[in-house]
Amino acid sequence: xxxxxxxxxxxxxxxxxxxxxxxxxxxxxxxxxxxxxxxxxxxxxxxxxxxxxxxxxxxxxxxxxxxxxxxxxxxxxxxxxxxxxxxxxxxxxxxxxxxxxxxxxxxxxxxxxxxxxxxxxxxxxxxxxxxxxxxxxxxxxxxxxxxxxxxxxxxxxxxxxxxxxxxxxxxxxxxxxxxxxxxxxxxxxxxxxxxxxxxxxxxxxxxxxxxxxxxxxxxxxxxxxxxxxxxxxxxxxxxxxxxxxxxxxxxxxxxxxxxxxxxxxxxxxxxxxxxxxxxxxxxxxxxxxxxxxxxxxxxxxxxxxxxxxxxxxxxxxxxxxxxxxxxxxxxxxxxxxxxxxxxxxxxxxxxxxxxxxxxxxxxxxxxxxxxxxxxxxxxxxxxxxxxxxxxxxxxxxxxxxxxxxxxxxxxxxxxxxxxxxxxxxxxxxxxxxxxxxxxxxxxxxxx
Ligand code: ADP
Ligand code: MG
Numbered sequence: 053x054x055x056x057x058x059x060x061x062x063x064x065x066x067x068x069x070x071x072x073x074x075x076x077x078x079x080x081x082x083x084x085x086x087x088x089x090x091x092x093x094x095x096x097x098x099x100x101x102x103x104x105x106x107x108x109x110x111x112x113x114x115x116x117x118x119x120x121x122x123x124x125x126x127x128x129x130x131x132x133x134x135x136x137x138x139x140x141x142x143x144x145x146x147x148x149x150x151x152x153x154x155x156x157x158x159x160x161x162x163x164x165x166x167x168x169x170x171x172x173x174x175x176x177x178x179x180x181x182x183x184x185x186x187x188x189x190x191x192x193x194x195x196x197x198x199x200x201x202x203x204x205x206x207x208x209x210x211x212x213x214x215x216x217x218x219x220x221x222x223x224x225x226x227x228x229x230x231x232x233x234x235x236x237x238x239x240x241x242x243x244x245x246x247x248x249x250x251x252x253x254x255x256x257x258x259x260x261x262x263x264x265x266x267x268x269x270x271x272x273x274x275x276x277x278x279x280x281x282x283x284x285x286x287x288x289x290x291x292x293x294x295x296x297x298x299x300x301x302x303x304x305x306x307x308x309x310x311x312x313x314x315x316x317x318x319x320x321x322x323x324x325x326x327x328x329x330x331x332x333x334x335x336x337x338x339x340x341x342x343x344x345x346x347x348x349x350x351x352x353x354x355x356x357x358x359x360x361x362x363x364x365x366x367x368x369x370x371x372x373x374x375x376x377x378x379x380x381x382x383x384x385x386x387x388x389x390x391x392x393x394x395x396x397x398x399x400x401x402x403x404x405x406x407x408x409x410x411x412x413x414x415x416x417x418x419x420x421x422x423x424x425x426x427x428x429x430x431x432x433x434x435x436x437x438x439x440x441x442x443x444x445x446x447x448x449x450x451x452x453x454x455x456x457x458x459x460x461x462x463x464x465x466x467x468x469x470x471x472x473x474x475x476x477x478x479x480x481x482x483x484x485x486x487x488x489x490x491x492x493x494x495x496x497x498x499x
Pocket of ligand 2: 259
């Protein structure tokens with residue numbers, strides 16, 4: 053009799069052909085063929101989560117490919133360990149007019165997202181949702197700390213669904229943008245248009261939902277949008293820095309709804325994942341960098357991928373300047389010496405950062421904490437906020453307070469902007485380096 057292994061190895065190329073690379077890699081590659089019992093091919097999934105998703109959403113395509121490739125008529129059954137049960141069928145999608153595709157950044161895809169223990173579940177859930185909008189998990193709620201890939205995954209879902217269903221109406225919105233939309237709609241009396249904009253969507257991606265907490269009109273509007281979309285069987289994906297139950301301001305009814313679908317958290321990546329993220333970047337950038345140099349960087353930044361990336365960008369930028377072809381560990385150590393150093397960290401205060409940053413940019417501290425938005429003032433302010441975040445133990449709200457009572461989402465946005473500009477923009481990079489130097493050396497009496 054023909055073995056499960058043989059049947060499966062014939063089916064794999066067919067599956068690879070029929071599925072997108074991402075869903076193949078996520079769902080099919082690690083399946084293990086176990087045995088053939090009569091007319092049933094038994095396959096083993098890694099765990100409970102894979103089992104239920106495979107049964108629910110991938111069993112049809114797998115059955116079809118197995119039988120096409122083997123010219124057979126097997127039924128496919130999934131198990132984990134000892135257990136076995138029959139399979140269920142999958143829904144198919146429908147399509148309409150050419151869709152709107154709004155706010156999704158093409159550069160964030162599943163292809164460039166590196167998975168590890170820390171994010172495996174969130175990633176798998178995201179792929180399942182992208183493969184089966186509104187039928188896998190609705191809503192999908194992803195939460196975790198800053199710089200761990202939440203926004204990346206959210207865009208990736210948007211890009212993926214857009215590719216598979218060009219006719220879908222897709223919108224990516226930060227909760228700040230959503231709030232601004234609501235405020236504008238109230239001001240200009242255009243609530244009806246606002247509703248039409250959001251309620252015709254097939255996929256709504258909302259980033260950083262924690263920021264709508266406590267804003268009553270916005271919460272109400274979001275609540276209604278959520279209900280309209282969910283009721284019409286449209287997919288909603290939400291990210292946040294906290295789990296639904298830990299969102300302090302949010303009304304109970306929204307909190308409850310956020311837990312209707314599935315909640316997945318992302319944790320800081322393990323060192324292997326951090327190395328893999330850097331390796332991927334170096335490959336895409338065609339940068340020649342030794343593995344111990346990558347490991348050294350990965351060891352310095354353990355809890356935030358955004359900071360890891362800005363460290364990498366900085367190294368690559370300096371290598372470029374010095375016309376270096378190969379980046380090795382000694383070079384990285386030199387470039388990161390001041391950046392990484394946390395000595396003197398406790399000596400640095402918010403007031404000192406404000407003063408030194410203001411001096412550096414030739415503005416006054418009063419201007420720095422004012423509400424002025426022109427670039428001459430805004431850039432130094434962003435830099436100072438970023439330095440407060442990285443060199444002191446202050447939280448975003450603390451920093452907001454110290455800069456004239458700014459909302460913490462504004463602070464977070466400023467810090468993210470600077471972090472992503474380090475290594476990309478020379479003026480910002482040198483400003484951060486110089487000011488950090490002054491703060492940790494010149495002003496540190498211990499040195
Ligand atoms: P968050 O929204 O959680 O604060 P982001 O999605 O903005 O974080 O991620 C910060 C940066 O780190 C982005 O440039 C993103 O591409 C990158 N990043 C985070 N996690 C990963 C990962 N697992 N693989 C590849 N890149 C990642
Ligand atoms: Mg984000």
